Amino acid sequence: xxxxxxxxxxxxxxxxxxxxxxxxxxxxxxxxxxxxxxxxxxxxxxxxxxxxxxxxxxxxxxxxxxxxxxxxxxxxxxxxxxxxxxxxxxxxxxxxxxxxxxxxxxxxxxxxxxxxxxxxxxxxxxxxxxxxxxxxxxxxxxxxxxxxxxxxxxxxxxxxxxxxxxxxxxxxxxxxxxxxxxxxxxxxxxxxxxxxxxxxxxxxxxxxxxxxxxxxxxxxxxxxxxxxxxxxxxxxxxxxxxxxxxxxxxxxxxxxxxxxxxxxxxxxxxxxxxxxxxxxxxxxxxxxxxxxxxxxxxxxxxxxxxxxxxxxxxxxxxxxxxxxxxxxxxxxxxxxxxxxxxxxxxxxxxxxxxxxxxxxxxxxxxxxxxxxxxxxxxxxxxxxxxxxxxxxxxxxxxxxxxxxxxxxxxxxxxxxxxxxxxxxxxxxxxxxxxxxxxxxxxxxxxxxxxxxxxxxxxxxxxxxxxxxxxxxxxxxxxxxxxxxxxxxxxxxxxxxxxxxxxxxx
Numbered sequence: 197x198x199x200x201x202x203x204x205x206x207x208x209x210x211x212x213x214x215x216x217x218x219x220x221x222x223x224x225x226x227x228x229x230x231x232x233x234x235x236x237x238x239x240x241x242x243x244x245x246x247x248x249x250x251x252x253x254x255x256x257x258x259x260x261x262x263x264x265x266x267x268x269x270x271x272x273x274x275x276x277x278x279x280x281x282x283x284x285x286x287x288x289x290x291x292x293x294x295x296x297x298x299x300x301x302x303x304x305x306x307x308x309x310x311x312x313x314x315x316x317x318x319x320x321x322x323x324x325x326x327x328x329x330x331x332x333x334x335x336x337x338x339x340x341x342x343x344x345x346x347x348x349x350x351x352x353x354x355x356x357x358x359x360x361x362x363x364x365x366x367x368x369x370x371x372x373x374x375x376x377x378x379x380x381x382x383x384x385x386x387x388x389x390x391x392x393x394x395x396x397x398x399x400x401x402x403x404x405x406x407x408x409x410x411x412x413x414x415x416x417x418x419x420x421x422x423x424x425x426x427x428x429x430x431x432x433x434x435x436x437x438x439x440x441x442x443x444x445x446x447x448x449x450x451x452x453x454x455x456x457x458x459x460x461x462x463x464x465x466x467x468x469x470x471x472x473x474x475x476x477x478x479x480x481x482x483x484x485x486x487x488x489x490x491x492x493x494x495x496x497x498x499x500x501x502x503x504x505x506x507x508x509x510x511x512x513x514x515x516x517x518x519x520x521x522x523x524x525x526x527x528x529x530x531x532x533x534x535x536x537x538x539x540x541x542x543x544x545x546x547x548x549x550x551x552x553x554x555x556x557x558x559x560x561x562x563x564x565x566x567x568x569x570x571x572x573x574x575x576x577x578x579x580x581x582x583x584x585x586x587x588x589x590x591x592x593x594x595x596x597x598x599x600x601x602x603x604x605x606x607x608x609x610x611x612x613x614x615x616x617x618x619x620x621x622x623x624x625x626x627x628x629x630x631x632x633x634x635x636x637x638x639x640x641x642x643x644x645x646x647x648x649x650x651x652x653x654x655x656x657x658x659x660x661x662x663x664x665x666x667x668x669x670x671x672x673x674x675x676x677x678x679x680x681x682x683x684x685x686x687x688x689x690x691x692x693x694x695x696x697x698x699x700x701x
Contacts, residue, residue: 240557
């Protein structure tokens with residue numbers, strides 16, 4: 197539980213969230229906190245692991261510095277070890293089919309199994325999968341192009357931030373949460389007589405006001421004749437009527453605009469049996485456009501038939517708690533969705549949103565790069581073992597820092613064993629022996645057969661991760677190792693901390 201300076205309370209288990217709220221004065225610690233933030237933005241998971249791993253790298257570099265090994269040499273050894281570790285991860289990884297729902301669910305479960313929402317694991321996992329696969333769509337310009345080794349040249353486009361909106365509504369229980377096959381927003385109709393339920397509606401989206409246009413700058417009009425005043429008022433009314441008639445000509449059932457709707461326009465639209473919503477956020481409008489297959493129009497005289505969205509199956513106004521919500525549901529092929537979260541209190545909802553965000557990021561990473569690595573400390577131990585073997589071939593002073601990286605990798609299985617409450621030394625030694633014997637067999641046979649043994653996070657026993665079904669995305673694991681080693685190298689290069697104080701006059 198964290199108290200922020202404003203008196204707010206945050207209850208969380210998310211590494212990045214905790215570090216973001218903690219007030220730290222040491223400059224090196226600040227740069228470590230930055231790591232966690234970068235990890236969260238890049239891959240969305242592994243925020244705690246990256247801090248633990250970077251800390252362990254620095255701890256193991258201390259005896260090397262005491263032995264008069266220059267930081268530059270240590271950094272060179274660390275970088276060599278990083279390249280070797282990435283090769284080992286590449287060998288260990290296995291391809292996954294993103295349509296294989298069972299494997300994908302196991303993958304997401306390993307990401308949020310330790311979080312607060314683990315009681316509703318199946319529900320959360322299903323929601324994360326459904327949301328990401330709804331939003332995912334193939335990129336238009338990459339058809340037939342080789343992806344190559346460019347990490348940013350993805351075949352799919354998955355924009356969770358923009359098109360998968362999380363709507364938190366206190367009340368109800370967590371089991372009531374759902375991913376809509378469409379979108380919802382917290383708005384009521386502009387006129388009480390407008391329809392509140394339409395099947396297969398025609399939706400028109402605008403981003404222009406349906407009211408009389410005011411002058412850009414301050415405008416003064418001098419009127420000498422009473423008739424001129426009436427003419428002006430009539431012109432205003434005719435302008436609004438004209439706009440409404442241009443809309444009514446296309447017979448939409450729902451009109452949604454990002455700007456205002458005047459009383460007169462409401463009257464005309466209500467008379468034509470059209471439901472209108474005003475002052476919708478730009479982001480919400482974009483989501484409605486993606487879900488219903490509509491195009492946002494900037495001027496009423498430019499509306500075409502192709503701009504009208506017909507992909508929505510049902511429009512309905514529903515009351516949740518005290519608020520009215522507009523649901524555009526049962527869309528044919530929505531490429532945007534709203535995730536409705538229900539829960540007892542605000543704190544519960546915020547924590548569940550963070551957990552769901554992690555789960556969605558994990559699915560997104562696999563959609564981008566469909567490769568997996570075994571979890572439960574198996575990958576770290578395999579990397580540690582591989583670096584130990586490769587370290588024997590490294591010559592000169594760089595050998596010690598190279599081996600230190602291998603040793604640092606063991607911190608993850610060690611922490612897992614510690615969290616289970618079993619004997620840490622016994623478990624880690626047995627795991628090390630398992631991986632060592634697998635390495636010996638590989639060397640004898642000449643065929644690389646990956647060892648996938650890790651620690652069961654509940655019982656603390658050694659298990660084959662393939663049988664237990666605990667997998668982690670390749671991109672998360674690799675990013676964690678890269679970030680941890682690179683940040684350790686950066687901190688090791690620091691010679692001194694100089695405070696830039698102001699000159700006293």
